[in-house]
Amino acid sequence: MAAMNAVNWLSEEEQRVWRRFLAVNSLLQERLDRDLQRRDGLTLVEYAILVHLSEAEGQRMRMRSLADTVIVSKSRLSHQVARLERDGxxxxxxCVEDRRGFWAVLTEEGAKVLRAAAPGHVAQVREHLFDRLTEEQVARFGEIMAVLESGLRDTPAD
Incomplete structure (x- = not known):
C-alpha cells in the first residue's frame, strides 16, 4: 500500500483569506444576480452572454466558445441561450463550416435590453466592489486576479 502524501494544510491566515474569498465571491454574485433579475429580468449569466455577444465580431459567437468565455457548462449555456432565444x-x-455547431447571435432586441441593463449593473459593480477600494488596491487586486486566472486557465481541469 502506497504511503499517503502529507497534507499541506492551510495556515490560519490562509484559511481566513480563503473563507473571505468564498464569502465575497458568493455575496457579490448573489447581489448582482438579484439586482439584474429584479431590475432587468436577466440572470447574471444571461447578462454575461449578452455582453460577450455584443463585443464579438458580428455580434455572434460559436456556442462552444461562448460557453468557455462565460465559464459555464455547455448544457447550462444551452439552457440560458434557449431562454434568451425565447425572449427574442x-x-x-x-454553422455552415461545421454542421454540428451553432452560432449564438445577438438580436437588436437583445442589444436594446443590454443597453438598458448595463448602466444599473455597472453602478452595482462600482458600489459593491470598486468604490470600496483605493486605486492602489484596485491595481493590486487586478494583478492578483490576473495571476490566479492565468494559473487556472493554464492548468487542465480534471
Missing part, C-alpha cells in the same frame, strides 16, 4: 434577445444559427 438571441437567435441560434447553424
Amino acid at each position: 434577445y438571441v437567435r441560434r444559427e447553424s
Whole structure:
C-alpha cells in the first residue's frame, strides 16, 4: 500500500483569506444576480452572454466558445441561450463550416435590453466592489486576479 502524501494544510491566515474569498465571491454574485433579475429580468449569466455577444465580431459567437468565455457548462449555456432565444434577445444559427455547431447571435432586441441593463449593473459593480477600494488596491487586486486566472486557465481541469 502506497504511503499517503502529507497534507499541506492551510495556515490560519490562509484559511481566513480563503473563507473571505468564498464569502465575497458568493455575496457579490448573489447581489448582482438579484439586482439584474429584479431590475432587468436577466440572470447574471444571461447578462454575461449578452455582453460577450455584443463585443464579438458580428455580434455572434460559436456556442462552444461562448460557453468557455462565460465559464459555464455547455448544457447550462444551452439552457440560458434557449431562454434568451425565447425572449427574442438571441437567435441560434447553424454553422455552415461545421454542421454540428451553432452560432449564438445577438438580436437588436437583445442589444436594446443590454443597453438598458448595463448602466444599473455597472453602478452595482462600482458600489459593491470598486468604490470600496483605493486605486492602489484596485491595481493590486487586478494583478492578483490576473495571476490566479492565468494559473487556472493554464492548468487542465480534471
